Amino acid sequence: MPESANVESPEIAKAEAALLKNDWKTAEPILDSWLATHPVDARALFDAGYLADAQGRNEDAMAFYTKAVSANPKSFEAQISLGLLLARMGKSADSRPVLVVATTLDPGDAGVAAKAKAWRALAQIDRVGVDGKADPAQASADLIEALKLTPETTEDTLFAASLAEAAGDSVSAEAAYRRLLKKDPDSEQASTGLAHVLIAQKKYPEAEDLVKEALKKHPEDPALTAQLAAVLVAQDKAEALPLLQEFHQKHPDDAALTRMLAQVNADAGDYEASDELYVKMLAADPKDADLLAGHGQNLIRLHRYAEAMKAFEQATSIDETNGEAWNGLAFASFEMHQPTITLHALSVRSKYLPETATIYFLWATAYDTLHDKKQASAYYHQFLDTANGKFPDQEWQAKQRLAVLEKGR
Template identity: 55%
Template sequence: MRLSAFLLLFASACIAVPCPGQAPVAPVAGPASPAARSNPPEVAAEVAAAEEAIVKSDWKTAESKLAAYLTAHPDDARALFDAGYAADALNELDQAAAYYQRAVKADPQSFEAQLSLGLLLARQGKMEEARAPLEAATQLDAGEAGATAKARAWRALAQIDRGADPAKASSELLDAIKLTAETPRDTLLAAELAAATNQLDPAEAAYRRVLQSDGKNLEATAGLVHVLIAKKQYADAEAMARKGLEQSPDDPALTAQLATALVAQDKAEAIPLLEKLHQAHPQDENMTRMLAEVTAEAGDAAASDKLYAPLVAAHPDDAELLIAHGQNLIRQMRFAEAFQVFTKATNLAPADADGWSGLAFSASKTRQPSVTINALTMRSKSLPDNPSTLFLWATSYDLLHDRDLAITYYKHFLEAAAGKFPDQEWQARQRLLLLEKKQ
């Protein structure tokens, strides 16, 4: 069922990238402090005065003194870093980045400049640009800044890589923990990374460790529910999601996860929950797809198709949407329209067996036996026959007056049906009597 993939996608996104109302997993902190220098050289009097202002958080005074000094000494790496630090504190982020970059250029061995530049770029969302200075910082002597500052570089790199390369992020997090003690945030990230690499047991254990010390941690609760769903422990996932929702009734990740668990257990509560999510996120197309699919499975094809209609209009070449729309048309017995939709879907996605199944059925209902046989042939490349397709084979060959193949497929159908399709079985037996009589 494709629904579960959409649900897990939405719920996972709310864990990795905060949904409305959720705190981020691990924000990247500010710059390295100028109070802890790596290999401090002799300091110019003007720079020393600016640093005294920085210690007092008198950023404007520091900024003024450093600007004047840098006019005459544009390549002083220490002054450039201090100017960047002051601009950073004043939230003049582009100017701060420019100063940090100049400081790095003037002295590539400056640990605090490399670290602060990387942290600032990461805070600005410029993750790939942040990587190089952060990696450089991990290879430099941190001086008086010490292991704690270098661990910040490793943790920031782990945050950058958590989505695209969780295995690398795990290694970077481990490097951070080697330098400083593991924090609850580290445990959360380790759990997320383990889940992302399908190490579900370690991920579950890590989430439970966080919850042992902080039973109300919603991030750990959502992460644990996600793992339990992945392990198909739906009843446990449902219980944990409900527990989290008692604390935060409108949490979108937990609501989506509860809906996932309920759908997997065929519980009717899933539809009201999905409707709630859809109302809260009306522009979220994944959410609309989820609600449309569950509504169709609940037997309301017309209501489901109203949800699919704007999606199909927005994405007319999305084969999955077309197939879902076509299935709803079949349920409403609008076979000619379904035939057109499945024809387009199979042209767009010739490897999708669901599209060929729909085309075969709609072609049969519109009395196009040659098209039905071709669609069944294409479907058989990826899926085995079942009683329904065997009946379509038989009736199509019957309409084409291919008596031998019709007889063969009617017999195959009766063997496979085994009393589960009484109407079609009666029809098959009647046709066999007539066809075999003509032999």
């Protein structure tokens, strides 16, 4: 709001005095009356926009600010207020050019801190991007402009770290999080952020130490607990399962932890406990392809192949790019003596997942079942070339089948 020392009329002075006291009932009729006879008074238009903005009347505020900018394009306060309002309303495409103009104007009594606010708002917009086209490099440049005007804040450091992560610059992200932790060792956001970077770099022991220390200060933090579980799982540590079970009892609605617990239960061989969790999650989100694939994998291990096929078919119809679902469908359909479906599933799977010795064997046995000797032989050979003694039973079978298939050649 403009300083009352710069007012040009007693009416506006009285309205602005009321605005300073949040006395909207006094200010509004004065401004309405004044604007009825002075419709292009930039100062009064801005004040009316400020009043509407403070009352949460976004559309009215936007209209008044827009008229104020039109009446005086060099009004920094009108430009930045309009830009910030549009950003809050989710109108990034409209907000950005307005804020860019604001950064070129003299902030006057508002000071450089207000101009820095415009740059920070631009950084937030560019981080997400207009129309979903994120531009982390421009967001970083915006933040640098803000830091030329005002000191770095905790929010700035976290923002810079997240931008570095988005750009794949783990070194800069780690440095930013460590800088903040040095300043504020109790920062949950810095701890979780640094742990995320360390986990992405597969520095699991270091991440484990960091998260355990942070959990001493924030024992109920779900993000830190999830990260500890993740690093324990990555290191195949037995503590992962009881940790997840305990946290799940306290927070049964935490979807991320529930998924992790379901997977760890499956890895531990407790397929029934795992599947109970998948079924509950699917009841809330029946079209989640990853959940359907996990459910299907458990059904295979429980030898419920027909149900597994149904789950995988649903998953692939929802997300055709889900390689794990196609993988599961291939195995389930073979167990159901439907090798044609198996070959189709394997063909699509190969678009999204690399071939393995086990998959070569499945290719071979599916073709063998269909009496396609040429293809069966080729895949049995590929299986033997990659198995390297890890699958003795299947290797013996492959050699026996090759002796039969290639007899007389």
